[in-house]
Every structure is written in C-alpha cells, then in structure tokens.
Amino acid sequence: MNKLQLLFLATGFSFIFIIPVNSQTTKTPDTKLEVGFSKGDATPKIGIKPVYIAGFGHNRKAEGISDPIYIRAMVLKAEGKKYAFVSADLIGLFKDQVDEIRKELKDFENVMFSCTHSHEGPDTLGLWGQTPFQSGTDPDYLLSLQKIAVSTIRDAAKNLTPCDTEIAAVSLPELLHDGRPPIVKMDELLTLKFNKVNTKTALGIVLFWHCHPETLGSGNKKLSSDFVGYTVKEIMKQTQAEAIVFTGAVGGLMTSLKVSIKNEKGENLNDGSYEKTERYGQLLANASLNSLKKAKGINLTPVVVRKKEVLLPVDNPIYRLAKQLGVFKREIFDWDLELNKSAGLNQREEKHPAAKTEVSIVTLGELGIGCIPGEIYPELLLGKVAKTPEKEADYQDAATEIDWFQKWKMPYKTVIGLANDEIGYILPKKQWDEKPPFAYGSKTAPYGEINSLGPDTAFFIANAFNELLSK
Ligand SMILES: [Zn+2]
Structure with missing residues (x-):
C-alpha cells in the first residue's frame, strides 16, 4: 500500500464526489438561490519580519503597502447546501493549505479556494525568498491566512440573500498581452451579476478574467493586489455592490504588462506605474459594467x-x-x-x-466552471x-x-x-x-x-x- 492509499484510508476520502446531479436545467427564475459576499483583510504587517513579494525575482522585500491584500468570498446556497467560492489576492496556495481551510468548513458542500495570482502580494508558496535556496514564506502568516479565509467564508454565509442572476460576456483582446509565441489568448471577460430578487439592484458582481495581475512589475516594493483591487473599487463605486475577480487561464503568458493603456489625456502610461495599474483596473471594471447593459437572465x-x-x-x-x-x-x-x-x-x-x-x-x-489547479495555456482550452x-x-x-x-x-x-x-x-x-x-x-x-x-x-x-x- 502506498502513501496515497493510506491517506485515503485514513481520511475515508473517495476519489470522486458527486453531489446531486440534475442535468435538466430549466429557464425558471432562480427563486431558490441565495448569495452572500464578504472580504477579509489579509495584508501582512510590514516592519516586524521581512515580507517577500512573490512573482518575478528573489529577495524583493516589501517596504510598504499600496493597497490591502484581500481574501474575497462568495457563498451560494441552493437546496439547503452551501458552496463557497474564494478569490485571494495572492500568488497561489498549495492544496495542502486549502485542505486545512476546508477542514474548518465541513458544513459546506464545497469550498473552492483560488488566487488571483497577484505578483505584488506576499510569498505564499516559498519560491521568492532571499535566495533560491530559502523559502520566502512566513509560517505564522500562512496560518493566519487560513483563519482569515475561514472567517471570511463564514461572514459571507451570514450575508446570504435571495437573488436573481444575470450574465454577460465580452471579448477584450486589447486588455491582454500574450508574451510568447504562438499567440493564443482567452480574452472573454465573463460577468455574473447577482441582483436583489425582482430588482436590478446589484448585490454582487463577479468577473472571470484571464490575466496575470502584475502591472506594477518587478521593481515595485509595496504590497498590492495589482489591477484587481482597482477593478473591484471601481465596480463598488459605480454599483455599491460587492465585487470579486476570478483569475482564469493565464498560462502561455497572459499579462497586463505591455498592454497599451492611455490616460484621459491620451498619454501612454508606463508598466510599473500606479497610474497604469489603476487605469487598467478601471478599464476592466467599465468593460464589465458595459457588458452588463446587455446582460441576459441565467439560471444558476x-x-x-x-x-x-x-x-x-x-x-x-x-x-x-x-x-x-x-x-x-x-x-x-x-x-x-x-x-x-x-x-x-x-x-x-x-x-x-x-x-x-x-x-x-x-x-x-x-x-459551467472548470476549476484548474494551476496556470493553463489557453490553447488547451480553445482547441488551438x-x-x-x-x-x-x-x-x-x-x-x-x-x-x-x-x-x-x-x-x-x-x-x-x-x-x-x-x-x-x-x-x-x-x-x-x-x-x-x-x-x-x-x-x-x-x-x-x-x-x-x-x-x-x-x-x-x-x-x-x-x-x-x-x-
Ligand atoms: Zn504565472
């Protein structure tokens, strides 16, 4: 018996879970669906221990905070069961840690924990320490992340509200640079809008976008969620609703770097600048909100x-x-x-x-949402x-x-x-x-x-x- 089998025995884990399948979807409104949102501040403290910024090279120590690192959660409740969807402003989290978070949430039918892959947040994988031979993670911070994730998900569940749902899609090749040949991009921005029942008042807006949040580049020394925080801020400003951005197929190399972004005066904004990062975030938010003008009702x-x-x-x-x-x-x-x-x-x-x-x-x-445990090349999804x-x-x-x-x-x-x-x-x-x-x-x-x-x-x-x- 190998270690894997032992683990399965020990945990009673089975390979495949199937949660009630009803393949017949109907077009009736989602009267039975409830949604709740919450966010938890997971910004590490600066000045006590070194905080290594993940992405790019080694030994990039944070010298300050540009904007908070959030763990954002959406909880759906349907047929009495709760499902959590999390997006954290982090480079990534290993499955071992996600499993620890799930242990505290056994009353949830499923917890999907994903990261935006921000290249301007703290190292949570270990690859960006002082040298290639030293981990850049802080065990205490990793533990605190688990606690924040659990409480954020629980808070989202406390906010559960009956909802109607709409969906919109728009193609935005101009907001995505593919840094390698062959050029294949997954450039569809998909937006879900959760409304108060029988109204168009938004409870929350959820974006699915396929880009590395790394506009601030390798020279930045301040912790940031990169463009994601600005996107969320803009959506919240315009709608007073919560917002979450999920990162999708970013392999190949889907990036905001080298994307041409101009300010309102028509001047080019440079990679590595806060101006470009903010503007990129706003453009993504505006594209999402514009697409929602032609949103269609969807049964979730x-x-x-x-x-x-x-x-x-x-x-x-x-x-x-x-x-x-x-x-x-x-x-x-x-x-x-x-x-x-x-x-x-x-x-x-x-x-x-x-x-x-x-x-x-x-x-x-x-x-349908495919939950992929890494950075997939878009050609593998697009038949290209x-x-x-x-x-x-x-x-x-x-x-x-x-x-x-x-x-x-x-x-x-x-x-x-x-x-x-x-x-x-x-x-x-x-x-x-x-x-x-x-x-x-x-x-x-x-x-x-x-x-x-x-x-x-x-x-x-x-x-x-x-x-x-x-x-
Ligand atoms: Zn990456």
Whole structure:
C-alpha cells in the first residue's frame, strides 16, 4: 500500500464526489438561490519580519503597502447546501493549505479556494525568498491566512440573500498581452451579476478574467493586489455592490504588462506605474459594467460539484530541489507505476516524486466552471494546439491532450485557474521545448517549461476533466 492509499484510508476520502446531479436545467427564475459576499483583510504587517513579494525575482522585500491584500468570498446556497467560492489576492496556495481551510468548513458542500495570482502580494508558496535556496514564506502568516479565509467564508454565509442572476460576456483582446509565441489568448471577460430578487439592484458582481495581475512589475516594493483591487473599487463605486475577480487561464503568458493603456489625456502610461495599474483596473471594471447593459437572465441552479484527485509526476528538477531544501512545503508522493501505461507518456520509476492535486467541475445551472489547479495555456482550452509541433520542439510524436473544454456543451462556460492548488504551468506536450534548438528562433528556453511540473502534466489534467465530464 502506498502513501496515497493510506491517506485515503485514513481520511475515508473517495476519489470522486458527486453531489446531486440534475442535468435538466430549466429557464425558471432562480427563486431558490441565495448569495452572500464578504472580504477579509489579509495584508501582512510590514516592519516586524521581512515580507517577500512573490512573482518575478528573489529577495524583493516589501517596504510598504499600496493597497490591502484581500481574501474575497462568495457563498451560494441552493437546496439547503452551501458552496463557497474564494478569490485571494495572492500568488497561489498549495492544496495542502486549502485542505486545512476546508477542514474548518465541513458544513459546506464545497469550498473552492483560488488566487488571483497577484505578483505584488506576499510569498505564499516559498519560491521568492532571499535566495533560491530559502523559502520566502512566513509560517505564522500562512496560518493566519487560513483563519482569515475561514472567517471570511463564514461572514459571507451570514450575508446570504435571495437573488436573481444575470450574465454577460465580452471579448477584450486589447486588455491582454500574450508574451510568447504562438499567440493564443482567452480574452472573454465573463460577468455574473447577482441582483436583489425582482430588482436590478446589484448585490454582487463577479468577473472571470484571464490575466496575470502584475502591472506594477518587478521593481515595485509595496504590497498590492495589482489591477484587481482597482477593478473591484471601481465596480463598488459605480454599483455599491460587492465585487470579486476570478483569475482564469493565464498560462502561455497572459499579462497586463505591455498592454497599451492611455490616460484621459491620451498619454501612454508606463508598466510599473500606479497610474497604469489603476487605469487598467478601471478599464476592466467599465468593460464589465458595459457588458452588463446587455446582460441576459441565467439560471444558476442546480449546483453540481464533481471533483477528482490527480497524481502528477514531478519531473522539474528545480521543484524537486526546492522540495528537498524545504523551500516548497507540500506533501510529495511516490509515482504510481500503473499510470505509466497510458500511451505516449514518458516512463517513470517507482520512486519518482509525484504531487497530488485536484481538478473539479462546478456546474451552476447553465454555467459551467472548470476549476484548474494551476496556470493553463489557453490553447488547451480553445482547441488551438497546433496539429504538428514546431520542428525544434522536444516531443515530435506527442499526442494532443483531450479537448475536454471544447467538448463540454454548456450555454456558458469558463475556467478558474490556481483553483485549490498552484502546480505551475500546464502546457501542451507538443509545445514542450526544453532542449535546444528552440522553436520560433528563440535563443533561450521558453519560460513556461521552467515553471511546470513536466511535459505530461497537461495529459493528466485533461484526462481527469474528461473523466469528470463523462460521469
Ligand atoms: Zn504565472
């Protein structure tokens, strides 16, 4: 019996949860749905211990606070069951920590904890300490985060109010820069609006957007939620409603950097400036609110959650070293040799390290949300992986991963990235390019591979989603 099986025995955990499935959605109003919002301030204290800012390089110590780091929660209640959806202004959180938060919330049918992936908040993963060999996390802060998350979710549940729901979608390629070839962007901003029953008065507005919050760049020394905080602020100002931004498919490299943003006088605003960050946030808020002028009513019940735990091989030598050095604090498992049997996979030894993650599908009536535990390349969702690999790519015979998202037939669908875990980049094996020469005439290895568990990650993630969808 391996460690994984032992854990399942110990916790009585089963691989797949299926919460009442009613595939027949109706067009009647959501009279039975309730929604509640809350936010908790999770800004670390500056000046006591060093606070390392996550994203970009090492040893970026925070010297102040630009705007608060929030944990924002939305709770839905349907058919007597509560479901939490969290977005934290953080770089990411490992599954081990999300599980600790869930332990305190057993009365919830599901807790989905995601991070916006802000590159201007505190290090919560360990990768951005003083040196590559030292963790940048503060254990006390990580513990406090768990408490704040739990109380914020509980507060949101106290605010539960019956609601009607609307949805709008708009394409915003101009607000997204893809920093690598091939250029493939997921540029649809999806907005959900929760209204007081039988009114158009907003209780809360929820955005699904696919961009790294990193406008303040690598030189910034003040803690910030980046553009996300400004987006929320603008929406709250214009609607007096709560707002939450969920970050989606940000792999490849979906960024606000290099996006051309002008001020009201038509002058270009620079990357790394507060002016650009604020303006970007406002533009996103305005685009969302404008799209809502043509919003359609949507039924968000029944709520169905399907989850699957997935074992992923840890091939990345940097990640393995980081774990050995204690930079990464997450449980590591032994590889399951049975998993070598799928066609086209790299073969791994019995003691090969593996990480355990979770994929889930949340269906809210007519809206499907794929909860992805990392940063997925948009081409894997949009059916845009090139049929033939570039001739310099490392795996010329690689198969294309299952196109689960395209196969998923829903009136509306989107994804939340960094959901319940952060495993790094999830990219097509056909594009994997670690060994020189490099595709697209590049002199250096592409960025994504350095921050990915390995070339077969996408295969296992896609298969798990496909399995959930065929249940
Ligand atoms: Zn990233």
